[in-house]
Amino acid sequence: MKKIITMPLMALIIVSMFSSMAFISADEVGVNPENGNRYQGTIKGNESAQFKFQNRLTFQIRTNMSLDVDITCDCENPQLKNMTMLLNTTQNRKMTMNISNSEPELGLYNGTIVMAQNQHQYQFRNQYIYNISLNGTDAVKAQLRTQCDDPMATWAYLNEETNVWVPVQSQYENGEVFADTTHFSIWTVLSSLPQGPKDVDVDHKFNGKVNANETNQFKFKNNFQFNFRANNSMEVDIECDEAVQAKTMEMNMNTSEQVRLQIRINNSNSDLGLTNGSTIKTQNRYRYQFMEGAIFNFSSNATDPFMAQLRYQVGEQNCTWAYYDEDKGEFVMVQSQLEDGYLIANTNHFSIWTILTINEIEDESTIPGYAFLGVFSILGLAAIILKKKH
CATH class of the missing domain: 2.60.220 (Chondroitinase Ac; Chain A, domain 3)
Incomplete structure (x- = not known):
């Protein structure tokens, strides 16, 4: 895998490009459990599609060009989450994706501690692993978003040459952690662990x-x-x-x-x-x-x-x-x-x-409303006194 260096200008361009790519109307695709939680089909350019796997994982995708997709969700007891991918490319492409929630060979199952390329420790916690491949050699720009309750979490990809996880610049907003990328491989979200003070x-x-x-x-x-x-x-x-x-x-x-x-x-x-x-x-x-x-x-x-x-x-x-x-x-x-x-x-x-x-x-007595209560209290007391006199 080639090491990708994300430039601030490139990130700005990507964020600007995706700001107008909202999911206005997504077509829901119910994945047939009898077919191995797999979907094969085509998403037309500038259209959105939403896939529901096992009624737990909701995966949304929007692309600017026609995209043939082959998506498989291979999970046991998956967490209830939403995942979104925004994709921009210069030609019609084919994407293959395998989604799992445990990869022991990669050291990823719920609760495991991961040592990343930056020598910091992270934890894999109730997240999904996305093994993504895309045909073609032209440039691709994508944004990955997923639900997360950890504001310090980060997206990371596996450097297959060194077999080490590489955290990428990520942002947290409205309960989602998101990151921009120009390449696909194996991606996941890692929760940051406190380092030694x-x-x-x-x-x-x-x-x-x-x-x-x-x-x-x-x-x-x-x-x-x-x-x-x-x-x-x-x-x-x-x-x-x-x-x-x-x-x-x-x-x-x-x-x-x-x-x-x-x-x-x-x-x-x-x-x-x-x-x-x-x-x-x-x-x-x-x-x-x-x-x-x-x-x-x-x-x-x-x-x-x-x-x-x-x-x-x-x-x-x-x-x-x-x-x-x-x-x-x-x-x-x-x-x-x-x-x-x-x-x-x-x-x-x-x-x-x-x-x-x-x-x-x-x-x-200085609070609006209490003055009125005081007046009613005085009137009530006066009424009681008059009644006793009569």
Whole structure:
């Protein structure tokens, strides 16, 4: 197998090309189980087809040219998933595909650990294996998409010359992991496993490169610890105020490009009203207080969509992540959850983030609707008094 080098420009062209190739109307093809879960037929150019194997795997395909297909699904107890292939070629082609969910000879069965070409460990977890071949020698561009619950998962192909799995640049969006390719072979999706953490002791700042899929533990002089992990190598510039509490912050980032990330960590910001114990004004009926003493100012030069998960070791249970909306000049609360002492939130944008503690409910008389309840309560009490007098 020839080693394929994916250029950023090529990836951009492919993504642009496929942006208009939505599955508007797909023809469903019920595969006859008595025929070995196999389908042979032709898909016309610029038409979509949808195949259902064993009522578990739904495979959709769209091609710009006429395509003869021979697809076999050879699976035992397959998982319920959707798989999509978008194909662009310059001539009519024939494609053969065998789909399986276990290949012990390749070291793939549910739960196995795989050492990839980048020397990182991955896990094969409830996914399918696609052995794809296409006739002809002209260029082909394809996008592979499948359902996945792991934002850090990646598509990978088998280098048949070295018998080693090669992860490719992948993106995660709306519960799907997808990747672009210019060649076919044996493909699957691998879940990334945490690598051994790399300890980095620093005074109050770090400016350097972090490698893809490596967990870096930045330990600052004030004992604050920032753990960072990304699916792409990137330049990171972190600076931590000495007054920040000795706690742990974790951040996982998934992006389709190599970016430069800047993080400033402070324990107060008087311009935003964030000082120890200060009350934050909001539009809802809760009062929030700044109690955790940590403010994170994130910025990057990212131009493509990204996803990040923020995890902070909290002292209070009744708290939430929030970011500062510069346009409205107020903090916006985001959906957060508490897990093992860490407050967790997901985001697709960077700005100033912090942790706010829900202190108490505002005076109910100031809440719209409660004034009317108060009026009715007074009238009810007056009626009771008059009744007793009579």
